[in-house]
Amino acid sequence: MNDLAIPDFGREIAALLPFLIVAGGGLLVMVTDALVKTLRKDHLSYLVLLVLLSVIVVQTTSGTPEGPVLNGLLLLGNFSRFFTYLFVVIGVLTTIFATGIFDRDGNYRPEFYPLLLFAILGMMVLAAANDLLTVYLGLETMSLATYVLAGGVRGNAPSSEAGFKYLMLGGFSSAFFLMGVAFVYGACGGTGFDQIAAALHSGSAPMPFLTLGTGLMLVGFGFKVAMVPFHMWTPDVYDGAPAYVTGFMATAIKAAGFAILLRFVLLTEPMLAFAWYPVLTVLAVLTMSLGNIVALVQGNIKRMLAWSSIAHAGYLLLGIVAILAPALGGPEMMARAKGIVEEGGAALLFYLVGYALMNLAAFGIINVMGTEPGVDGDQISRYAGLSRRQPVAAATLAVAMLSLAGIPPMVGFMAKFYIFSVVVKAGLIPLAIIGVINSLISVYYYLRVIVVMYMHDTAEDSYQGTEWVSVAAAGLLAFLIIYLGVMPEAFHRGAEIVFRQISF
Amino acid sequence: MNVGLPHFLTVGAILFALGLFAVMSRRNAIGILMGVELMLNASNINFVAFSRYVEHAVDGQIMAAFVIVLAAAEAAVALAIVLAMYRNFGTANADVVQSLKR
Numbered sequence: 105m106n107d108l109a110i111p112d113f114g115r116e117i118a119a120l121l122p123f124l125i126v127a128g129g130g131l132l133v134m135v136t137d138a139l140v141k142t143l144r145k146d147h148l149s150y151l152v153l154l155v156l157l158s159v160i161v162v163q164t165t166s167g168t169p170e171g172p173v174l175n176g177l178l179l180l181g182n183f184s185r186f187f188t189y190l191f192v193v194i195g196v197l198t199t200i201f202a203t204g205i206f207d208r209d210g211n212y213r214p215e216f217y218p219l220l221l222f223a224i225l226g227m228m229v230l231a232a233a234n235d236l237l238t239v240y241l242g243l244e245t246m247s248l249a250t251y252v253l254a255g256g257v258r259g260n261a262p263s264s265e266a267g268f269k270y271l272m273l274g275g276f277s278s279a280f281f282l283m284g285v286a287f288v289y290g291a292c293g294g295t296g297f298d299q300i301a302a303a304l305h306s307g308s309a310p311m312p313f314l315t316l317g318t319g320l321m322l323v324g325f326g327f328k329v330a331m332v333p334f335h336m337w338t339p340d341v342y343d344g345a346p347a348y349v350t351g352f353m354a355t356a357i358k359a360a361g362f363a364i365l366l367r368f369v370l371l372t373e374p375m376l377a378f379a380w381y382p383v384l385t386v387l388a389v390l391t392m393s394l395g396n397i398v399a400l401v402q403g404n405i406k407r408m409l410a411w412s413s414i415a416h417a418g419y420l421l422l423g424i425v426a427i428l429a430p431a432l433g434g435p436e437m438m439a440r441a442k443g444i445v446e447e448g449g450a451a452l453l454f455y456l457v458g459y460a461l462m463n464l465a466a467f468g469i470i471n472v473m474g475t476e477p478g479v480d481g482d483q484i485s486r487y488a489g490l491s492r493r494q495p496v497a498a499a500t501l502a503v504a505m506l507s508l509a510g511i512p513p514m515v516g517f518m519a520k521f522y523i524f525s526v527v528v529k530a531g532l533i534p535l536a537i538i539g540v541i542n543s544l545i546s547v548y549y550y551l552r553v554i555v556v557m558y559m560h561d562t563a564e565d566s567y568q569g570t571e572w573v574s575v576a577a578a579g580l581l582a583f584l585i586i587y588l589g590v591m592p593e594a595f596h597r598g599a600e601i602v603f604r605q606i607s608f
Numbered sequence: 609m610n611v612g613l614p615h616f617l618t619v620g621a622i623l624f625a626l627g628l629f630a631v632m633s634r635r636n637a638i639g640i641l642m643g644v645e646l647m648l649n650a651s652n653i654n655f656v657a658f659s660r661y662v663e664h665a666v667d668g669q670i671m672a673a674f675v676i677v678l679a680a681a682e683a684a685v686a687l688a689i690v691l692a693m694y695r696n697f698g699t700a701n702a703d704v705v706q707s708l709k710r
Contacts, residue, residue: 236671237670244678251686255692255693256692259696261696262707262708264692264697265696265706266708271685275644276647286658287654289668293662
């Protein structure tokens, strides 16, 4: 940010077009809702889908320029593009799920649409960030929109409680994060990732400031990705928020959080690998184990998936640990280092996509089955006999659960396989064993849902309503889960190419 | 006395600790919010101090300006959510609002 060059405006605007479309689209949807009185409420959703699809079209066709833009504030390329696709697809599915429920209940939340777009904008900025300033801006844009998404159901007490808890702990953690940014800035003499990398490679950054700052920033990252011990909010917020928002939070926010955590760990690796490695190893083991053990006793499917999402954050952390391992190993490790780092990165990206598919499929069905957030509509017992009442919904949820449990031939199995095989290649066999044991524990609580759906008799109070568009969209996701599970190779190779670009 | 970087960092640390204490000890939602604002302003002091004594440039000051704007946005969203919670629960005390623990 120090030597300001006169930018080439044509190139900058072409490069920023996806961001501008999402930001402008959000404003457009907001203004349309306020000014056009003759509009039927569900027409807003078509506008949102149009905005999101045009992002995909622009990004695929225009061959957007690569490299840093806005004087190095953002770094565009395969990595940011990959995450933009992921966020947009999650956004499209969330819009479909939400609109289906609004239609069915006749209870519209027009403010949902612009907030969704703004949250996606924040995530896109986060995945493309190349400066601590843009990291913070992206993080806050994403969070402020999601606080309201989670807490904005009018007259619903659980939803407002979820929004309140998310806001308080989110604001608290971002204050820690910001203090960390201040110390890293003080240590490196600049906020740009290039300046930080230069300061770290030359070894001129003072260690106390650097470790303190990075530690405080880890609190902020840990909160966003629901890492133990910063996970306390997860079950309550996932439970109280409406299911379509929960699905969005569980997939998109986790992906955005891991995107920036991965970039930051790789950035600070030259001087801090020795500190990241033990800390992240311990946190990964704690996160997996606690998530899986507490999920065993949950009777509410949203709370169960909240703890399961904590456990999955642990598996993802294992991938980061594997990437860090070569930097600390002996000479024979250094020879293999590049291979391990690349495979680890590809495994992480693959896992994030697979996790998004299976969680969205699950929350799509839960969304249809539930009535109102917090009302006892999400008890697993209410799914009894679903296979006979709604075979498609039950089959979709079953596929999602099997995939989350990591049973072949679903994508969840391949995702875990890639992560664990990188962990083994990095020589961390005990960690891989802990991961596999955790994965075995998790089979119990995922399969319980399937047992209830297929083997129990329909209970008296089970809910009869449905919503076909959502079930069809979730069914499509279930198909993708199996497809990517059977034929993961091409996609996995693509993820490796995407990752290669962000190595410093 | 020569005022230097350590003095500013000390003020920042004290302010941060006070904010942290407020967040931990307050029951009222507005009190918690005020604690968070204190913590944000503590980092602002650090940003400006580092920009004066370490970087000799304006990155830190730009950052502080952005933080002020975002803190205002966060306060607006936070007050709206606290108001919604007050309507539903009849209280703004964080320890009373515990309907989701089952």
